[in-house]
Amino acid sequence: MPQSNNWVKTLRRAIKESIGSGWTVENDRGNMRLIYGTKTTGRKSINLPYLWEENQMIEALKFIEEGANTYLENNGKILLKTAFKYARNSSSEVKLDWEGAFVRYRKERSDIKENTWNKKHLPVLEGVMFYMNRANHRPQNARALYKKVINEYKHGQYNQLVGWPPDKATIRRHMRLAFNSFLDYCCNYEDFPSYWRPNYGNFKDNNEEKNIAKKKDIGYPLTDAQIGRLVDNFIDQPQAQRWKFAAQLCSVYGLRPEELNHLVLRNNKTELWCIYQKVNSNFKERQLLPLLVRDVDGEPFDWNYNLVQRLAAGEELPKIPLGNGGQNFGEYLRRKSIRKTWLSICAEAEAEGQKCKPYSFRHRYAYVAHTRPMEDGTMRAPKQIADAMGHDLQTHLESYARFMTKDLKKAFDLAEV
Template identity: 30%
Template sequence: MPRPSVWVTVLRAGLSHSLSQEGCRSGITVNEKRGKARVNISEALGNGRRRQVPLSIDWAPENVDAIREATLAIYRGLVAGQPVEVAIEAVAGEPEAGISNAGPINWPALIEAFRERKLGSGEIKPTTWTNIYARRMKVILAAVDRAETPVQLLEAIAAPWASQPGCRGRQLQVQQTAAILRWGVDTGRLPAEWAPPLDLSPYVGRKREAAAVTTPLAVGEILALVETIPDSKWRYAFQLLSAYGLRPEELQHLELRGGRLWCTYSKVSSRGRTEPRPLRLLPCDRWAAEWNLEANYQADRLPPMKPGLGADAMGLYMRRRELWTELRQRYEAEGEKLVLYSCRHAYAHRAHTLCTMLPTKFVAAAMGHSLETHLAAYSRWIGDDEVDAAFERAAQRMEQLETA
């Protein structure tokens, strides 16, 4: 039997995920029959009789969402106690699985379908939707009553940021609004006239000033901050961030495996999903080795933090520290920016400027991201002095090889 196409695999995986969220683990599947989609219902769901429901939807990759929504509609009808024939009739034979562009747009249903698509495809995690997408979807729902066109909607979305052109929050809100409009049109959930404009720059705006550059903390600053943190749990958390170059969220995903400290955090991005990794101190960081963080690790030594909100909790705590505030003000005066990620940036900076024998790809692996991400994020800190020093070391190495 030939292997299914990639889009078919995505369809079935997404459908299985959506069904499992509604309590259905088996008993309903989809396949192709004479170029159309067909829903297969097991005896358990079909009141003792297997059913095969032909849909009027073409079995094609552009109809992944329509097929999934039609199947879910049938299942929901069955769960609601409708007779099998009624649940099937509500969907089967209707163009585009009951999706219609006539009448008012059901925006909450559109957003819910968008959420299921994002989660079902594995593109994002549920926590990402909750922490990042959900609040921006609420903004869209609050603005749709004032908009009759995509341009009006984008203008309403951008209005609260009128005094902050180009800011990151405004950019993300506009981009996610355009994304759901584009997806809605592509899947037939919205009329074609709701397609967003290709150029979003007028709605995002342009920053009047250059953004402050997030810079790495110096070792002396790290050690001074550790000395001024009075709470032992928060001090331990800050030491872990600084010694291993962790993302703040990763503090809640640490465990000991065979005597080694591991990070089990999985970050999903366009470049894929990160894998669990053992944590490593840089060879140049003797000060970090003296802390014995790995040997003394215990989860209860860390402060309590809500899942997904570790960075917020620690950021709030650090902003209440006098030395942290002084450093932030000094950084800002120099056109730079101090944030928790400055600890992670400092790890990368030390790796490239002090531990020059470490290949970049290994530093990226130790930090838990791809080489492409690493180069994009940290190459801007490689100045002319570092480049000159690297070339000088290479020349010295060549001379040693030639005279050996």
């Protein structure tokens, strides 16, 4: 047996020495299963609320001793399941303060923004509270609770699955991370038994990250002509004009939709800066540098030239709730008066096997930065473009490597085919 399973031998030996022969444990799909009896007398078994992990051995042994002693004291006249249920009810399990842990966890994780908390953490933790506040049939360990919360609990009001479709790998990952983080806290700071500690390897779908990568849409860069067409079709109405202004800024400066909430003017209102900082990013602020949107003749559209001045004069942008930039922008483009034009552009992207989103304005900026020469005929360095877009070089290379090989067609015989 591999060295890593020496703890199994130790546990089985301890059970035999403490309780007597005829008792042992087996691995049952990652959980501990207790078995009692022989082939001659017949075997009985029960699932234990512990994962098949070395760090749960000590607590499992104590629980087995208590339940087995209860069973033997009754001369086997009660069900094995009943004996261990009594052992569990007499243990400290009933004293676990799930509600209190939930409240204290939120205070501990004050670094999580309210919108992120409500969207990615709260639905999962509401599921945890739902199952652990039951009078009966509560999950007995982290694995059982995870399966209930992820696969069975109806998240959202009126028992509808709001925002958590289980077939989406990215959503399941968010749920898993939120679940693991809370139970880690409970075990580390609230003294919950070790069988409530999440088991990362077993909870994580082995194909999860692969599925996420496979399903990730290829970012479609809008063409300048498409942007010109879109801008021309916003109706003359205050809200539409605010979103038109937003589309122009995102196009010329390569903005993330969320960054529309974080624009400031500096140097006597002649420079446009973005002070948005993504989580885990070293970029705290950057000056925004334009790449003008041009018509079919290569001339910049007139509206390129006065964007900063319009902001300085107090022209309004749409009011976007913090953290919802991309979602709000997308909803407006899909549902309002500009819908027909936007959907026609989306159809053009889909015909090329790509998907058009609010980030497509930003993708356009990256594409132009890599393919349009500067005035002296030279090309911009990837690091320069990454800095202008507000992310590190590695992130830029991962997202926009397909734009970096200039004149690729000229290196082959495509023209002769």
